[in-house]
Amino acid sequence: MDEYLRMLEEAKKRDHRKLGKELDIFMFDDDVGPGLALWMPNGAVIIEELEKLAKRTEQKAGYKRVKTPHLAKENMYLTTGHLPYYAESMFPPMEMDGEKYYLKPMNCPHHHKIYGNMNASYRDLPIRLAEYGTCYRYEQSGELFGLMRVRSLQMNDAHIYCTEEQFADEFRAVNEMYLNYFKIFGIEKYVMRFSTHSAEKLGKKYVDNAVLWKKTEDMVRNVLIDSKIPYIEVPDEAAFYGPKIDVQVWSAIGREFTLATNQVDFAIPPRFNLTYRDSDNTMKTPICIHRAPLGTHERFIGFLIEHYAGNFPLWLSPKQVAIYLSATSLTTMHKTFAPY
Ligand SMILES: [Zn+2]
Structure with a gap:
């Protein structure tokens, strides 16, 4: 109980909404709209550094x-199956030249x-396509919460297209990338939540292909165990289209x-004739892995503010060195180097 109360107290001090404002990292504005974060110069420095880290890591990984x-256009989201099922989570369409256009809720299509x-x-596979893509989702205004639940999100996204034989190695490499990031950010406690299908709901809630479900789930499980x-x-x-892995982490204060x-996706590639x-x-049809180890800038930076209590490691800090001059003293802050 004492530990829990301490955590609540600490969480209040580290609240990313409070610190984000005090440290001039991000803001919201009524004229721009709820859930649409504006990154101030200090926030943009953090974004640039995270993107540098991600781009360098991804380049090394091919x-x-x-x-x-x-x-x-509307037709794309009919192909993916977002429309009509996911329509309430998307911004309403814009009409132009007799066509409907939607803001993208994800980068995959x-x-x-x-x-x-x-x-x-x-010979070309695996093909790994990466983008820090900006997506838009309609979250109910009651559900918006600082940077954690927003309407515009920049995602550390990539899609890996591979053969069945390559799948285990690709999935393992993705997991190693996660572990490497956890080390860089000092995330010590984490767990992967591996969501599987239910055999009774094949053809309803899940793509009707029992053999492929079993095969992919076994592959994912084996890699996780290995x-x-x-x-x-x-x-x-x-x-709907494959097993899913949610990554849960615990910040410095728990x-x-x-x-x-x-996500492992074996249903969408055939719909797009990939x-x-x-x-x-x-x-043949490739398997697609959707992955985003650093999540979205919004959620990840919200997490980092609370994790570090605003005291970012030097390489990530918008204000790296401060020199305080007085008549008699000169103090410089300690300098360390980027961990990658
Ligand atoms: Zn995707």
């Missing part, structure tokens, strides 16, 4: 960067289009955050 627009245009052969990553398995909470979701030419010259 990712290619892409850039995609913030909106797309745009990336699928790029993959589809690459005419990949088995990598010695703590995980809990939750039946009947998978995504507050829990869900930072990111990884294929690759295999060594026997037949066309």
Whole structure:
């Protein structure tokens, strides 16, 4: 009980909404709109450093960067199945030239289009497309909460297209990337929540392919066990199109955050006619891994503010050195180097 009360007290002091304001990191404005964060110069420094870290890490891991627009036509979201099922979580459409356009709620479909245009052969795979893409989601105004629940989000996104044989290695590499980030940010407690399907709901809540479900879930489970990553398995909470992994971390004071979701997707690639030419010259469908280890800038920076109580490590700090001059003394703050 004492520990819990201490955590609450500490959480109040570290509240990212309070510190974010005091440290001039982000703001909201009524004219811009609720849930649409504006990053001030100090916030932009943190964003730039996080992106540098992510881009360097992804480049070393063989990712290619892409850039995609913030909106797309209705037809795209009919193909993905977002419409009509996910419509209440999207911004309402804009009409132009007799067509409806939607702000993108996720980057996947745009990336699928790029993959589809690459005419990949088995020799090209795996193909890893990365983008810090900005997405828009309609959260009810009562649910908006500082940087944790917002309407515009910049995501550390990437999609990996691979063969079934490559899947385990790719998924393992994604997990290693997570562990590397946890080390950099001093995140000591974490768990992966592995959501699986339910056999009774095949064809209703889940894509009707029992063989593929079993195969992918076994592969994910084996990698988690091999990598010695703590995980809990939750039946009947998978995504429609494949098993899902939510990454939960605990901040320095023991507050829990869900930072990111990884998904294994074997249903969407066929809907987009995504294929690759295999060594026997037949066309096959790749598996897609959606991953975002650093989540969104909004949620991750919100987490970091609370985790570090606003006292960022030097490489991430918008104000790295302060020199206080008085008549008799000169004090400089300690300087360390970037950990990557
Ligand atoms: Zn995705």
